[in-house]
Amino acid sequence: MELFVTTLTIFVLAVFVGFEVITKVPPTLHTPLMSGSNAISGITLVGAVISAGTQHTTLTTVLGFLAVVFATINVVGGFLVTHRMLEMFKRK
Amino acid sequence: MPAAVINFAYLLASALFIFALKGMSHPRTAVRGNLLGALGMFIAVLVTVLDRRIVSYEIIVAGLVAGSAIGAVLALKIHMTAMPQMVALLNGFGGAASALVAGAALAETVHLRAPFDLQMTVATALSGLIGGVTFLGSLVAFGKLQELITSAAVVFPGRHVLNAVVALLNAALCVAVVMRPEELLWYWTLLAASSVLGVLATIGIGGADMPVVISLLNSYSGLAACATGFVLQNNMLIIAGALVGASGIILTRIMCKAMNRSLANVLFGGFGAQAAAKGDDIYAGKVKAVSAEEIALLLANAQRVAFVPGYGMAVSQAQHAVQALAKLLEQRGAEVFFAIHPVAGRMPGHMNVLLAEADVPYEQLKEMDEANPLFPQTDVSIVIGANDVVNPLARTDPKSPIAGMPILDVDKSKTVVVVKRSLSPGFAGIPNPLFAADNTLMFFSDGQKAVNEIIHALKEI
Numbered sequence: 212m213e214l215f216v217t218t219l220t221i222f223v224l225a226v227f228v229g230f231e232v233i234t235k236v237p238p239t240l241h242t243p244l245m246s247g248s249n250a251i252s253g254i255t256l257v258g259a260v261i262s263a264g265t266q267h268t269t270l271t272t273v274l275g276f277l278a279v280v281f282a283t284i285n286v287v288g289g290f291l292v293t294h295r296m297l298e299m300f301k302r303k
Numbered sequence: 304m305p306a307a308v309i310n311f312a313y314l315l316a317s318a319l320f321i322f323a324l325k326g327m328s329h330p331r332t333a334v335r336g337n338l339l340g341a342l343g344m345f346i347a348v349l350v351t352v353l354d355r356r357i358v359s360y361e362i363i364v365a366g367l368v369a370g371s372a373i374g375a376v377l378a379l380k381i382h383m384t385a386m387p388q389m390v391a392l393l394n395g396f397g398g399a400a401s402a403l404v405a406g407a408a409l410a411e412t413v414h415l416r417a418p419f420d421l422q423m424t425v426a427t428a429l430s431g432l433i434g435g436v437t438f439l440g441s442l443v444a445f446g447k448l449q450e451l452i453t454s455a456a457v458v459f460p461g462r463h464v465l466n467a468v469v470a471l472l473n474a475a476l477c478v479a480v481v482m483r484p485e486e487l488l489w490y491w492t493l494l495a496a497s498s499v500l501g502v503l504a505t506i507g508i509g510g511a512d513m514p515v516v517i518s519l520l521n522s523y524s525g526l527a528a529c530a531t532g533f534v535l536q537n538n539m540l541i542i543a544g545a546l547v548g549a550s551g552i553i554l555t556r557i558m559c560k561a562m563n564r565s566l567a568n569v570l571f572g573g574f575g576a577q578a579a580a581k582g583d584d585i586y587a588g589k590v591k592a593v594s595a596e597e598i599a600l601l602l603a604n605a606q607r608v609a610f611v612p613g614y615g616m617a618v619s620q621a622q623h624a625v626q627a628l629a630k631l632l633e634q635r636g637a638e639v640f641f642a643i644h645p646v647a648g649r650m651p652g653h654m655n656v657l658l659a660e661a662d663v664p665y666e667q668l669k670e671m672d673e674a675n676p677l678f679p680q681t682d683v684s685i686v687i688g689a690n691d692v693v694n695p696l697a698r699t700d701p702k703s704p705i706a707g708m709p710i711l712d713v714d715k716s717k718t719v720v721v722v723k724r725s726l727s728p729g730f731a732g733i734p735n736p737l738f739a740a741d742n743t744l745m746f747f748s749d750g751q752k753a754v755n756e757i758i759h760a761l762k763e764i
């Protein structure tokens with residue numbers, strides 16, 4: 212229970228940080244914000260890598276592999292497409 | 304690698320993610336911000352791969368290579384007009400990955416005969432629920448935006464009852480996962496049920512409400528990562544997921560406010576399914592159609608010109624022509640700005656990206672609050688592909704479906720030119736008195752063709 216409260220504390224504080232930072236993003240950049248934050252939510256890749264690598268059972272390995280593929284598409288696609296968009300805003 | 308080092312690297316990555324989002328506060332710092340985010344991700348994955356629990360690398364490398372290849376091709380090939388579909392798809396993959404990781408963690412705990420604690424089982428159930436809704440919900444949104452399925456709201460009798468039944472079933476399955484986590488079948492059933500819920504939740508939402516749906520799914524993909532963070536006891540996942548969750552919620556709220564509708568109305572209202580009202584009595588005898596030459600003449604003498612783009616501009620790929628016209632007007636000494644409504648396009652900020660791609664400087668892109676005070680001193684406002692967001696009924700008719708929605712006050716400029724194929728109504732299905740106003744001129748044509756004709760006529764003067 213104590214561990215849960217600590218984790219919950221981190222969660223709540225992170226939500227506050229998120230609100231503070233995101234409200235300062237201008238509407239012009241809302242699309243890159245979405246694709247960029249989307250790439251960040253691909254952080255679940257970290258969990259996927261462990262599942263795919265520990266190889267406890269065939270099931271966990273297969274699930275891990277699929278999760279690595281999905282999360283990597285999310286991460287690589289997200290950061291790359293965001294970069295493409297932001298370069299268009301910058302080149303003026 | 305000792306756990307302390309790994310956790311320290313995770314802390315560094317979390318900080319970099321916050322810097323990434325902070326960088327988005329200005330176009331000048333945004334590129335660096337995004338690179339910092341990518342660096343954070345790289346560090347996080349690198350230290351994880353070095354974790355001593357990992358016994359084999361083949362599967363990991365295969366997954367990383369396959370995912371990177373697919374992701375890179377998608378990111379480099381996609382057209383800017385298709386950005387909403389792309390983001391929808393990426394949201395879906397993120398949600399699916401989180402649900403699969405939670406499932407794998409559950410299967411691993413069963414295999415190792417490790418004890419279950421309540422935090423893990425509850426978080427696993429939430430991960431499956433949110434992940435499933437995000438995955439299939441995003442695929443439906445993708446299908447609608449790509450027009451693989453109808454982009455209109457699909458409504459059928461008894462849909463609210465069906466939604467409620469499926470939602471209750473999901474709740475029951477969540478309880479089953481928490482009570483009997485060792486029975487993996489409950490988790491997979493939950494995943495199937497939450498996917499069905501994702502389909503039902505998005506199928507009833509019309510195309511022009513997609514900005515809200517995508518923002519919400521964006522938030523869900525973050526919350527799914529968060530729930531997985533609770534499953535794995537990983538603070539970095541929780542922090543990153545919470546940041547994304549907050550971001551999606553803020554955007555959802557901005558979009559709802561820009562349409563003056565509640566989130567519940569967008570999600571369950573079936574908006575955009577009703578038959579469109581005819582506006583014959585409003586338009587009869589009052590609509591003035593003009594040619595490109597007449598518009599060019601007006602523009603030749605204009606001091607200040609506003610462009611008001613809507614989704615129709617993107618559909619006819621007119622953004623490059625519009626930019627060329629804007630540049631020509633500037634060379635002739637006029638002041639030009641673009642007025643962008645928050646829900647113009649199919650996702651938040653979509654119109655800005657399309658105009659940036661066409662080389663419009665971002666200083667010329669004005670949001671609604673900046674643009675509205677400028678209209679009374681604007682000589683010509685050119686509305687291209689926008690309809691409901693410039694409909695004055697929102698201000699005047701309290702019974703209108705768009706009553707109270709903040710609009711761009713183009714009707715206050717000296718002359719309004721509306722480029723449109725016909726008098727057909729917009730998404731709200733109501734006639735627009737702006738088209739019949741004394742100071743409005745209609746140019747009935749395809750957007751791109753119309754603007755090119757105006758450019759041609761203007762060069763002749």
